[in-house]
Amino acid sequence: MNVLFVTGPSPATMFWAPPLATALRNAGHTVVLATTEETTPIAQQMAIPFVPVCDRPLEALLSTDRNGVELPWPVTVEEQIEFHGAWMARLAAASYAKLRELADHWRPDVVVGGSQSYAAGLLAARLGVPHVRHTWDALEIPEANPYADVELAPELGELGLDALPHPDLVLDVTPPSISPAPHAPGTVHARWIGTNLARPIDPWMLARGSRPRICVTAGTRVAASESQEFLIGLARDLGDLDADLVVAAPEDVAPAVREALPELRVGWMPLEVLVPNCDLIVHHGGGSTAMNAMAAGTPQLVLSEWPLYKPLWQRLADHGSAIVLSGAEEHATERVAKACDQLLGDRTFAERASAMADEIAGLPGPVDHVRRIDGLVGR
Secondary structure (H helix, E strand, C coil): CEEEEECCCCHHHCCCHHHHHHHHHHCCCEEEEEEECCCHHHHCCCCCCEEEEECCCHHHHHHECCCCCECCCCCCHHHHHHHHHHHHHHHHHHHHHHHHHHHHHCCCCEEEECCCCHHHHHHHHHHCCCEEEECCCCCCCHHHHHHHHHHCHHHHHHCCCCCCCCCCEEEECCCHHHCCCCCCCCEEECCCCCCCCCCCCCHHHHCCCCCCEEEEECCCCCCHHHHHHHHHHHHHHCCCCCCEEEEECCCCCHHHHHHHCCCCEEECCCHHHHHHHCCEEEECCCHHHHHHHHHHCCCEEEEECCHHHHHHHHHHHHHCCEEEEEHHHHHCHHHHHHHHHHHHHCHHHHHHHHHHHHHHHCCCCHHHHHHHHHHHHHC
């Protein structure tokens, strides 16, 4: 069986693929990864044959239309939903020609894409093969799909369609306890498995210290200057806590943060290694960051920036394993420090986070999904 994986234009939209791709290869299937030119250095570390299919960088996809005309930044929730669907659809449109060329040489029997990897669904519809969607985190926005259909109207029209068909199978990593209902047809809960770049780690990351450890991170944001400001300000806000504070930051961000905070451990740290040995993680509301914390059983303080994702963060807060601050609260030093004290001092948060980790660990894994994908192709 030939299986094509279509990933997104950033690290967080790629790291979902290796566990399932490896399981498929171990089962004897041929796997190829399609990605963007910009993410080639990441694809090179995944040990999966890959083909770059899009030469537009992430910043251009976010900020300009197909013709390079600058677009306004979304403000309202509805604008954010439209923005989300439209820019991911622009990625699909920019990838479509090279995906078709790839399929002319090597025809996939099934196409597997990420949460809003619309190119996967588009190519599967063209080829008449099954389409599997594997969510890359819990931040699924189905309301964005109609806006993607509008953006992809020229490509869909060529296929005699006015909307992308629903996937044949959806592998959803959202833990059932915080999953919205009802589920889309063909949805199966899937175990989150954190993956990352292959780099050396420091031994201290593998064990807990003598004091509570707090990880502060902004994930892999687009703008380095924005990450630096966020991390420096947040670390200073938490400086009075009796805790071991570590700052996980990409290499293009770390030097400035390290210079401003020389007393702290600052740098690239794989969260799937670090977070299980932390007592708390404080972050910007990144999907992969949150999933790593959920899988590790680590309480979270989420400083949510986008109203678009408020429903998910509210479900996480209602679960009892996190505190979520948004709007003016996320910028209030006293409120952030107080929330950290609460999360560290009240064992209920750790107990609820541990329960979620157990829930995730019990969900079906890649080997189970290989059988499901085999069944799609063989039906």
